[in-house]
Amino acid sequence: MTSEASSVLDKPATSPISTRRHGDVLIILSNNPPVNALSAAVRLGLVDAIAQAEADDGVNALVIACEGQTFFAGADITEFGKPPQQPWLPAVVDRIENCSKPVVAAIHGTALGGGLEVALGCHYRVADKSARLGTPEVKLGLLPGAGGTQRLPRVAGVRKALEMTATGSPIGAKEAFDCGLVDRIVEGDLVPHAVAFAEEVRDVRPLAKSSERQDRIADVDPSVFDDFRKENAKRFRGFEAPLRNIEAVKIATEKPYSEGVIEERKLFMELMGGEQSAAQRYFFFAERKANKIEGLPENTEPRPVRKVGVIGAGTMGGGISMNFLSAGIPVTIVEMGQEALDRGTGVMRRNYEASAAKGKLTAQQVEQAMGYLQPTLDFAELADCDLIVEAVYENMDVKKEVFGRIDKIARPGAILASNTSYLDIDEIAASISRPEDVLGMHFFSPANIMKLLEVVRGAKTASDALLTAMQLGKKIGKVPVVAGVCHGFIGNRMLMPRQIEATKLLLEGASPEQIDRVHVEFGMPMGPFRMADLAGVDIGWHRDPNRIENVRDALCAIDRWGQKKGAGFYDYDEKRRPSPSPVVQHIIEDFAARQGVERREISDGEIVERTLYTMVNEGAKILEEGIAQRASDVDVVWVYGYGWPVYRGGPMFWADSVGLQTIVDGLKRQEERMKPDFSFSKLLLDKAENGESFTR
Numbered sequence: 146m147t148s149e150a151s152s153v154l155d156k157p158a159t160s161p162i163s164t165r166r167h168g169d170v171l172i173i174l175s176n177n178p179p180v181n182a183l184s185a186a187v188r189l190g191l192v193d194a195i196a197q198a199e200a201d202d203g204v205n206a207l208v209i210a211c212e213g214q215t216f217f218a219g220a221d222i223t224e225f226g227k228p229p230q231q232p233w234l235p236a237v238v239d240r241i242e243n244c245s246k247p248v249v250a251a252i253h254g255t256a257l258g259g260g261l262e263v264a265l266g267c268h269y270r271v272a273d274k275s276a277r278l279g280t281p282e283v284k285l286g287l288l289p290g291a292g293g294t295q296r297l298p299r300v301a302g303v304r305k306a307l308e309m310t311a312t313g314s315p316i317g318a319k320e321a322f323d324c325g326l327v328d329r330i331v332e333g334d335l336v337p338h339a340v341a342f343a344e345e346v347r348d349v350r351p352l353a354k355s356s357e358r359q360d361r362i363a364d365v366d367p368s369v370f371d372d373f374r375k376e377n378a379k380r381f382r383g384f385e386a387p388l389r390n391i392e393a394v395k396i397a398t399e400k401p402y403s404e405g406v407i408e409e410r411k412l413f414m415e416l417m418g419g420e421q422s423a424a425q426r427y428f429f430f431a432e433r434k435a436n437k438i439e440g441l442p443e444n445t446e447p448r449p450v451r452k453v454g455v456i457g458a459g460t461m462g463g464g465i466s467m468n469f470l471s472a473g474i475p476v477t478i479v480e481m482g483q484e485a486l487d488r489g490t491g492v493m494r495r496n497y498e499a500s501a502a503k504g505k506l507t508a509q510q511v512e513q514a515m516g517y518l519q520p521t522l523d524f525a526e527l528a529d530c531d532l533i534v535e536a537v538y539e540n541m542d543v544k545k546e547v548f549g550r551i552d553k554i555a556r557p558g559a560i561l562a563s564n565t566s567y568l569d570i571d572e573i574a575a576s577i578s579r580p581e582d583v584l585g586m587h588f589f590s591p592a593n594i595m596k597l598l599e600v601v602r603g604a605k606t607a608s609d610a611l612l613t614a615m616q617l618g619k620k621i622g623k624v625p626v627v628a629g630v631c632h633g634f635i636g637n638r639m640l641m642p643r644q645i646e647a648t649k650l651l652l653e654g655a656s657p658e659q660i661d662r663v664h665v666e667f668g669m670p671m672g673p674f675r676m677a678d679l680a681g682v683d684i685g686w687h688r689d690p691n692r693i694e695n696v697r698d699a700l701c702a703i704d705r706w707g708q709k710k711g712a713g714f715y716d717y718d719e720k721r722r723p724s725p726s727p728v729v730q731h732i733i734e735d736f737a738a739r740q741g742v743e744r745r746e747i748s749d750g751e752i753v754e755r756t757l758y759t760m761v762n763e764g765a766k767i768l769e770e771g772i773a774q775r776a777s778d779v780d781v782v783w784v785y786g787y788g789w790p791v792y793r794g795g796p797m798f799w800a801d802s803v804g805l806q807t808i809v810d811g812l813k814r815q816e817e818r819m820k821p822d823f824s825f826s827k828l829l830l831d832k833a834e835n836g837e838s839f840t841r
């Protein structure tokens with residue numbers, strides 16, 4: 146290698162693109178923090194740099210690399226929906242590919258979306274061994290629209306292109322190398338390695354243009370597309386973009402590149418103009434905004450958390466502990482009796498081993514995680530923990546008793562968190578000597594899997610305690626959302642009106658199957674009654690089989706506690722497949738008769754208005770009362786905690802799509818039937834009247 150020439154900045158200081166020479170190799174460097182998104186300035190800089198290289202006889206090869214944490218992470222999503230600015234990304238990628246001198250992409254971090262398309266426009270790709278490559282456009286309701294759907298199958302093969310584009314999951318450098326997407330994997334300083342590679346290939350002709358390759362798309366069995374669709378039918382249910390991605394990759398195998406890109410553009414523009422992509426793009430930013438805490442004093446610093454204590458080794462306590470263990474944070478877990486402790490730690494180990502059996506973890510990682518666990522019966526061992534999460538029985542007296550004990554032994558400054566789903570954090574905090582250290586960390590079941598974490602800010606919660614819980618949540622792979630104190634916080638509180646109306650609808654004439662079907666057709670993973678059966682119909686039951694005041698009591702009294710008993714609102718076969726239950730139907734009709742409820746035909750539309758519009762109304766109350774910081778946080782809670790279809794953005798975004806006046810009109814239509822359980826949110830009424838929205 147020749148020695149590095151002095152740095153030559155040919156762009157104005159404001160351009161994110163700079164160039165420098167290393168012998169006869171021109172290094173084009175992007176510096177557009179935080180993720181090197183391909184903004185208009187970056188695109189322009191790239192085109193100019195290519196022109197500079199073409200014009201310079203002293204340049205024989207090029208390297209495109211990025212500074213900072215990552216290679217280009219995609220098109221600049223903030224530009225979407227605005228008037229497009231030249232040069233367009235597809236033209237930039239073409240310009241790179243048509244450069245008369247070899248261009249090498251030097252990939253570190255993540256080459257995503259438009260970033261991967263830029264890399265595909267390059268003639269060669271050199272990647273750091275930790276790099277990840279992917280086409281996440283589908284998660285924004287889109288497809289790779291800069292030639293990606295046509296180039297990727299030509300380079301990586303059809304099957305890999307289908308997997309990458311339709312699922313949006315990135316692949317590691319090794320997998321990318323194995324499928325031909327990456328030409329060399331390197332360790333250590335990336336750019337010098339890429340320059341060395343460029344020097345090796347500087348004289349190779351013809352240039353390896355992805356768009357001209359035929360070898361990987363010849364003789365493709367056309368059944369591969371249908372098979373792939375079928376294999377993933379459940380995953381893709383309700384989404385438009387995965388199918389359009391598959392269609393575009395199929396086109397690559399049927400038409401010449403020049404025609405394929407035109408079709409790709411058409412599909413891209415259709416998706417971009419659609420409601421699903423608008424919802425998914427909105428959600429991308431909603432998720433990131435959720436992490437920002439309003440009203441936090443500027444200099445707030447998080448408290449260090451080196452060790453966590455968890456009280457209770459039941460399903461929740463175990464799941465919560467696993468999150469920290471997996472992140473390498475030691476956990477002391479406390480139980481009342483040896484048997485419960487052994488059972489709890491046994492379940493955790495089995496869960497880890499199940500992940501290992503699926504290839505998600507190595508045996509060594511399982512041992513490492515379990516090695517961070519310290520099970521004990523001695524409360525005093527929590528004394529050196531920086532955060533203590535209690536996950537005991539959901540009862541105020543029990544919680545207060547536990548907090549009283551923690552208060553006596555926890556070290557000063559330790560954060561004391563309750564995993565309560567409903568209870569008043571302020572009441573718990575007021576019962577001990579350090580209310581400023583108390584907050585809620587509401588994990589969702591199964592706690593080691595579900596991404597949502599409601600961090601409940603009490604009236605006296607210290608800012609640094611809140612910040613710590615939010616940052617820690619992110620560190621353990623959760624999506625934390627700040628919630629205020631009220632019965633059920635954001636998520637469970639919104640579940641209540643849905644549950645109340647769904648139950649009333651049963652008596653009025655709807656069946657559990659009809660109500661569940663409406664929710665599933667809407668895009669929810671399951672309806673309220675399948676969910677009740679899964680969670681346990683007996684949750685919150687008073688346990689007195691002679692006290693029968695509603696349908697739930699009646700089911701519990703005859704042992705229909707849900708899936709775990711093989712019967713709940715539905716009957717279940719040995720494979721846990723549900724079927725309608727004549728017994729349940731009889732109970733419902735009996736109750737209706739006893740309560741004098743007139744049964745009638747219920748339309749699907751009424752179900753939507755009474756179970757989904759009411760949730761929007763509750764969400765508006767939550768905003769009105771300051772329980773959620775912003776409407777988009779409500780949406781994040783529902784998408785990550787309850788499986789609200791992300792292609793509908795979340796309840797508040799969806800309400801805006803439907804139109805707030807339409808929501809209000811629907812609720813007014815049902816108001817009489819819903820009384821006295823229902824009352825209007827003033828915020829919703831005001832916004833509807835003023836033609837405003839929650840999220841746009």
Ligand code: 3HC
Nearest residue numbers: 180182218219220221222223257258259281289290291433
């Ligand atoms: N455009 C604009 N801003 C982006 C962006 C993008 N493509 N990707 C990330 N950002 C912003 C985020 O909004 C966030 O901003 P904030 O700090 O103001 O909240 C900031 O960059 C940092 O992002 P993260 O918090 O997500 O940082 P992480 O380090 O956790 O993750 C990442 C980095 C893996 C690159 C992640 O940001 C990511 O997945 N980005 C999106 C990638 C993507 O979807 N690319 C495809 C875009 S569509 C496209 O390319 C179309 C083309 O085919 C035509």
